[in-house]
Amino acid sequence: MSSSSNVNASIFITCLVDQLYPEVGQSMVNILRKLGVNLDFPKEQTCCGQPAFNSGYHREAKDMARRYMKIFKGNNYIIVPSGSCGAMIRVFYNQLFQDEPDVLSELEELSSRVFEFSEFLVQILGITDVDGKLNGDVTYHDCCHLRRELGIISQPRDLIKSVKGINFVELNQSDVCCGFGGTFAIKYPDISGAILDQKIRNIKNSGADILVANDTSCLMHMRGSFSRLGLDIEAMHIAEFLDKAMEG
Amino acid sequence: MSIQAKHFKKNATKAIKNPQIQTNLKRLYSHFHLAREDAVKATHNWEDLRNQAREIKEHVINHLDYYLEVLEERIKGHGGKVYFAKDANAANEYILNIARDNDVKLVTKSKSMVSEEMNLNHVFGQAGIESVETDLGEYIIQLADETPFHIVAPAIHKSKEEVSELFVTKAHTPKYESIPELTEAARGLLRDKFAKADMGITGVNFAVAETGTIALVTNEGNARMCTSVPRVHVAIMGMEKIVPTLEDLGLFLKLLVRAATGQPVTSYFTFVTGPKRDDDEDGPDEFHLVILDNGRSKILANPALRESLYCIRCGACLNACPVYRTVGGHAYGWVYPGPIGKIITPMLTGLGEASDLPFASTLCGACHEVCPIKINIPRMLVTLRNELIEGKTYPKEKTRHIFESLLFKGWNITMKTPILLNIISKIGVKLQRPWIRKGKIKRIPLLFSGWTKYRDLPPLSSKSFREIWEEKLKDKGKMN
Numbered sequence: 001m002s003s004s005s006n007v008n009a010s011i012f013i014t015c016l017v018d019q020l021y022p023e024v025g026q027s028m029v030n031i032l033r034k035l036g037v038n039l040d041f042p043k044e045q046t047c048c049g050q051p052a053f054n055s056g057y058h059r060e061a062k063d064m065a066r067r068y069m070k071i072f073k074g075n076n077y078i079i080v081p082s083g084s085c086g087a088m089i090r091v092f093y094n095q096l097f098q099d100e101p102d103v104l105s106e107l108e109e110l111s112s113r114v115f116e117f118s119e120f121l122v123q124i125l126g127i128t129d130v131d132g133k134l135n136g137d138v139t140y141h142d143c144c145h146l147r148r149e150l151g152i153i154s155q156p157r158d159l160i161k162s163v164k165g166i167n168f169v170e171l172n173q174s175d176v177c178c179g180f181g182g183t184f185a186i187k188y189p190d191i192s193g194a195i196l197d198q199k200i201r202n203i204k205n206s207g208a209d210i211l212v213a214n215d216t217s218c219l220m221h222m223r224g225s226f227s228r229l230g231l232d233i234e235a236m237h238i239a240e241f242l243d244k245a246m247e248g
Numbered sequence: 249m250s251i252q253a254k255h256f257k258k259n260a261t262k263a264i265k266n267p268q269i270q271t272n273l274k275r276l277y278s279h280f281h282l283a284r285e286d287a288v289k290a291t292h293n294w295e296d297l298r299n300q301a302r303e304i305k306e307h308v309i310n311h312l313d314y315y316l317e318v319l320e321e322r323i324k325g326h327g328g329k330v331y332f333a334k335d336a337n338a339a340n341e342y343i344l345n346i347a348r349d350n351d352v353k354l355v356t357k358s359k360s361m362v363s364e365e366m367n368l369n370h371v372f373g374q375a376g377i378e379s380v381e382t383d384l385g386e387y388i389i390q391l392a393d394e395t396p397f398h399i400v401a402p403a404i405h406k407s408k409e410e411v412s413e414l415f416v417t418k419a420h421t422p423k424y425e426s427i428p429e430l431t432e433a434a435r436g437l438l439r440d441k442f443a444k445a446d447m448g449i450t451g452v453n454f455a456v457a458e459t460g461t462i463a464l465v466t467n468e469g470n471a472r473m474c475t476s477v478p479r480v481h482v483a484i485m486g487m488e489k490i491v492p493t494l495e496d497l498g499l500f501l502k503l504l505v506r507a508a509t510g511q512p513v514t515s516y517f518t519f520v521t522g523p524k525r526d527d528d529e530d531g532p533d534e535f536h537l538v539i540l541d542n543g544r545s546k547i548l549a550n551p552a553l554r555e556s557l558y559c560i561r562c563g564a565c566l567n568a569c570p571v572y573r574t575v576g577g578h579a580y581g582w583v584y585p586g587p588i589g590k591i592i593t594p595m596l597t598g599l600g601e602a603s604d605l606p607f608a609s610t611l612c613g614a615c616h617e618v619c620p621i622k623i624n625i626p627r628m629l630v631t632l633r634n635e636l637i638e639g640k641t642y643p644k645e646k647t648r649h650i651f652e653s654l655l656f657k658g659w660n661i662t663m664k665t666p667i668l669l670n671i672i673s674k675i676g677v678k679l680q681r682p683w684i685r686k687g688k689i690k691r692i693p694l695l696f697s698g699w700t701k702y703r704d705l706p707p708l709s710s711k712s713f714r715e716i717w718e719e720k721l722k723d724k725g726k727m728n
Contacts, residue, residue, distance in 0.1 A: 022715075025716070026716060049663075179610060181611060195571070
């Protein structure tokens, strides 16, 4: 592992981690600090606006996007523990401001600094081995926006596989959506539940006792089913998983 | 075909509870989706082909008026007739007139989704003309008096046993148990119809402007029978189905077949360029091409949705879609199901009629990933959602979303004011207490009841990350 004491980065924690899973944020901070990254947390930050964007409320989404751009101005890398919120900024902001060329060029600069957590470790810090140790059968779910919008496929897998003592099992249909889809899960509970069911069946069949993914939203969805069905499978965000492994 | 898209939710739940449909839907992943993946892997320049195809489609759709004129001129040059139909009724009337002029009693039809838009079989029936579907899947659907379940595999939801039963009761065959026997029976029945048919109806997979050729792709050869045996051939196409040159056609056939079924080539490519010429041995005396608008101009006029006209109806997005694979084709309530249907149906039938469809997606992007023309369906779904919520055309829809819209206003104010977010979060932490059982929320009323129907909800954290950062993480960083 190399030290990265000259790397400055801002955390974009996302609303879900802030309000529901602060331990994920803490794990991310632990790892990045161990790797020598100088971190700051812009206090004014809240949400990137994706819930409004996806639901069709683009006035509100634009409002949040403009606010976001102001708060995260500067030269720092921006690290996000979520592929979906990362995709919002890097991909979907462009759709939101497609008719405003000035904003688009500003977005180009902003996007070049935004990295999903595992992507940052591999691409910016050049780390593919976290020097960690853990026991268990581990499988991995590809979160949709992470994989399809940001193209992040190998990075999390390489990081997970670098942990000694684990047995990594590829999940059958790992790239199929878990059925979450934001408000979709609430508006169409039967469809969402049936898609989730299929995902859970594949996870059970993998024989894994730990499920790793990079988005707390999808994890919340799958974890919610594990607990409803009484399954003894641990759902961990990649930051939590790596943090635990690095503690050894 | 009547529009049932309003009942999407109800019909989706019905399909989810139907074990036969659920079993058959699984085949879409294991057969079609994975076969497509293998075919893509075996095609070394797949991405280049997709980019080329997209460029061509973009060009054609942006110059559609020109290419339609060229196509018309070329077909007329071969002795064919061309009719531009502004809607389904106009197209039906034109075809009925041809049928009357030619004293048509029996029509054989090869697969055409556009004819489903027109409800053509029903129209023939009303006029006392027998019209027989000759694609095996479509034939089964016609016997069952249903609509296609899938663009490429219309009867995929039917089991062998159901088909066997249908053949006995509707086609009066003996009871057959095996698929080869059933296929052979259908072949026999359809041969007889082909031999006697006065008119053949086909769709059009691609129309080549340069040569005035229509191209048909089948695995059963039934389109070839429909275009060569009857006295009159009528081909029906949506007005977007043009490619400029024969060379382009090669590219599109390659993409279509691989994306649809994973085959490197299909069993039959049929190219038709006008009616029988003097020295031809067979072919129809009359050839008509009906070019249908039926709302497509509306799509063309909308730059944000125009790319939905690039669709070549391969069905790959259906097979890739977790929602389609869960609810099947009938839930979507009109001709075109699946991801592309969520754009086309609202645009062709009216967004207000089908306002559930654009929302019924997780926006996972699997459709965009597999589309041979790289049509960005999730982007357009969000556009349609926005149109329903903030557009001026759908006041009724707005009323439906009034509570949600207030919530988003409140959310917006909260998210702009971190102090307010903190206060609301603290109130939430207190309010949720009675609902927490062993660290989980098992049931919650009102807004989130849909969530807790199938999964537990985590409670709000008593301390947010921003608090933890202020209290202990911030300073630790400084010490480093």
